[in-house]
Amino acid sequence: xxxxxxxxxxxxxxxxxxxxxxxxxxxxxxxxxxxxxxxxxxxxxxxxxxxxxxxxxxxxxxxxxxxxxxxxxxxxxxxxxxxxxxxxxxxxxxxxxxxxxxxxxxxxxxxxxxxxxxxxxxxxxxxxxxxxxxxxxxxxxxxxxxxxxxxxxxxxxxxxxxxxxxxxxxxxxxxxxxxxxxxxxxxxxxxxxxxxxxxxxxxxxxxxxxxxxxxxxxxxxxxxxxxxxxxxxxxxxxxxxxxxxxxxxxxxxxxxxxxxxxxxxxxxxxxxxxxxxxxxxxxxxxxxxxxxxxxxxxxxxxxxxxxxxxxxxxxxxxxx
Numbered sequence: 001x002x003x004x005x006x007x008x009x010x011x012x013x014x015x016x017x018x019x020x021x022x023x024x025x026x027x028x029x030x031x032x033x034x035x036x037x038x039x040x041x042x043x044x045x046x047x048x049x050x051x052x053x054x055x056x057x058x059x060x061x062x063x064x065x066x067x068x069x070x071x072x073x074x075x076x077x078x079x080x081x082x083x084x085x086x087x088x089x090x091x092x093x094x095x096x097x098x099x100x101x102x103x104x105x106x107x108x109x110x111x112x113x114x115x116x117x118x119x120x121x122x123x124x125x126x127x128x129x130x131x132x133x134x135x136x137x138x139x140x141x142x143x144x145x146x147x148x149x150x151x152x153x154x155x156x157x158x159x160x161x162x163x164x165x166x167x168x169x170x171x172x173x174x175x176x177x178x179x180x181x182x183x184x185x186x187x188x189x190x191x192x193x194x195x196x197x198x199x200x201x202x203x204x205x206x207x208x209x210x211x212x213x214x215x216x217x218x219x220x221x222x223x224x225x226x227x228x229x230x231x232x233x234x235x236x237x238x239x240x241x242x243x244x245x246x247x248x249x250x251x252x253x254x255x256x257x258x259x260x261x262x263x264x265x266x267x268x269x270x271x272x273x274x275x276x277x278x279x280x281x282x283x284x285x286x287x288x289x290x291x292x293x294x295x296x297x298x299x300x301x302x303x304x305x306x307x308x309x310x311x312x313x314x315x316x317x318x319x320x
Contacts, residue, residue, distance in 0.1 A: 002159040009037035012164035013134040018299040020141035028145045034131040041260035043209040043216040044125035050288030060297025062100040067296040068123035078129030084196035087117035155278040163283045166263040180261035182225035185218040188252035206241040217242040230257035264288040
């Protein structure tokens with residue numbers, strides 16, 4: 001039975017790779033190719049953000065952490081494990097996702113202006129490199145990737161559809177519970193920063209994510225905003241906040257500006273939908289700001305569901 005994956009962002013490609021490397025006949029259909037997707041804009045630091053329910057998210061995040069840790073041992077993967085520090089201006093309990101990382105260390109002496117925080121090691125994924133790697137793995141496993149603008153999910157009776165179309169599901173399946181949360185980032189030249197920083201204590205989320213040749217600085221968190229044009233005034237504010245957090249950024253050259261729309265909903269939709277007259281759908285969307293963070297954990301669950309569906313079809317064929 002064929003598997004048609006809709007969407008070529010990090011969730012779609014990861015699910016496709018997981019299935020193809022398990023022996024499934026996989027074909028990815030997408031309006032936007034990988035480097036054109038929201039995933040390509042992401043700072044792509046492992047961090048469970050704007051995704052629920054918390055118990056399932058923590059499990060998916062922990063599984064993805066382990067896979068990224070293994071991938072980081074291959075220099076060509078685009079994955080690097082980096083020391084990461086989160087700071088707060090008021091005392092905080094341990095984060096709800098603390099058990100998803102091997103160790104979480106409280107800061108004995110937080111930076112000036114902060115009273116609490118913690119440090120942990122987490123993956124940073126250079127998305128242009130990583131998305132190309134996923135596409136290459138898919139091709140090597142016999143899968144295909146085709147640009148195709150769809151007016152709805154494929155209705156072939158002989159295929160399982162894996163729906164990883166993100167925000168597009170507002171019209172593909174009519175899910176009006178999906179909404180965008182606009183995120184704007186600034187890329188600056190690498191100035192020797194090797195640690196991730198996050199300040200989510202108020203006045204706008206601020207993060208600094210170093211990569212090999214640049215640093216991704218964010219951000220914004222604008223609910224129900226669809227505008228993909230960078231806002232110059234917002235960019236100035238992001239750089240001011242980031243430079244207070246990491247002073248070395250004050251003189252860094254700006255390389256570019258990017259905007260992405262996080263696909264948010266009350267809870268990630270990862271479930272099977274059976275359709276009369278058409279093959280079943282495994283929905284996998286609504287990951288908010290945690291698509292990379294949850295990708296491998298969700299792909300494992302999707303693969304398990306597809307195996308059950310394909311196995312049921314084989315059993316029915318054997319009985320006929």
